[in-house]
Amino acid sequence: MEEYVGSGGLLSRTHGRRRCVRATRVAQSEIQDSKFMKAAVLHKPGAPLAVEDVDDPQPGPGEILINVKACGVCHTDLHLAAGEWRLPKLPLIMGHEAVGTVEAVGAGVASFKAGDRAGVPWIYSTCGACEYCTSEREPLCPSIAVTGFMVDGGYAEYVKAAASHAIAVPPELDFVDAAPLYCAGLTPYRALKASGARVGETVAVWGVGGLGHYAVQIARACGARVVAVDIQSSKLDLARELGADVT
Structure with a gap:
């Protein structure tokens, strides 16, 4: 399988039919003030998500800001919303299968530019240097940050992503088809x-x-x-x- 190693190979060759994709489109906000965005926020486990205005995220060094076009609903999100996992932060914006277009990039980012198509997966970032990161076992990294769990995710109009772990979306792939690949496909x-x-x-x-x-x-x-x-x-x-x- 060496010829298919790498996320680009996965995303360009394995998208499922639309009826198999678990994704929902994110509605565009009608708010004119660019300091705020719409997001579906979990305030308390077991409570419905509240669609409300929140501050726009701003990309820091090494980060990109994605204008979300679609975000998959993973069963993990249902566990989180029900309080079956201990949540490291509340309020929380869930969603770790988010794809869209790059709105802005932070300092030091050379791999993406505004207008690129990109997505953020479950693993938001890792240290990149520990024994696990250097042996292709990143999920065990002690410094791991997880999208939509430890940091806010894609149930929103915008989401931040670490450029080191963001993955480009090929132009021929529809955003709705692409979204679930960032967890259900990568696994x-x-x-x-x-x-x-x-x-x-x-x-x-x-x-x-x-x-x-x-x-x-x-x-x-x-x-x-x-x-x-x-x-x-x-x-x-x-x-x-x-x-x-x-x-």
Whole structure:
């Protein structure tokens, strides 16, 4: 799978059909004052999100500001909203599958410019130097910051992202199709990459759900023979439609 290593390969080759995408478009604010934006804010676990005016985020050094066009709804967000995870901050703007156009860049950013298409994933930033970061185990970094959990996320008109971890969105990919790839797509992609599976080898996907249907597409795009396993016939039908060789 070496020829597909890298987020660009994932985003340009594995987007799912629209009916498989769990994303919602963010409404544009009618507020004229540029100091504020609309955001869906969690103030208390178990309470409905409140759509309200909040301060516009400003990109600091090494950060970019994204004008959000779409943001996926991950099941993790439901756990957070229900209070099933301990929240490190409240109020909180959730959403870690946010994509859009770059509005501004902070000092020192050379990888993005205003007008670029970009998105922010679950991992907002890491130290980049610890034993985990240097061995492709960034989720274990002691200094990790998580989008929509430890820092405000994409249920808003604008979201900040660390340029080091933001990922470009290819021009041919619709924002709504792109959004879920930043978590639901990246997760099986990383698993396939870590497995060491190579072109022509067989990959089994257990469960053709939110992540599994992406795993089928990614493995197929990488040249693997795909076996899809599920107890629901409708999921197996979907797997075959997405390219599974055996169900």
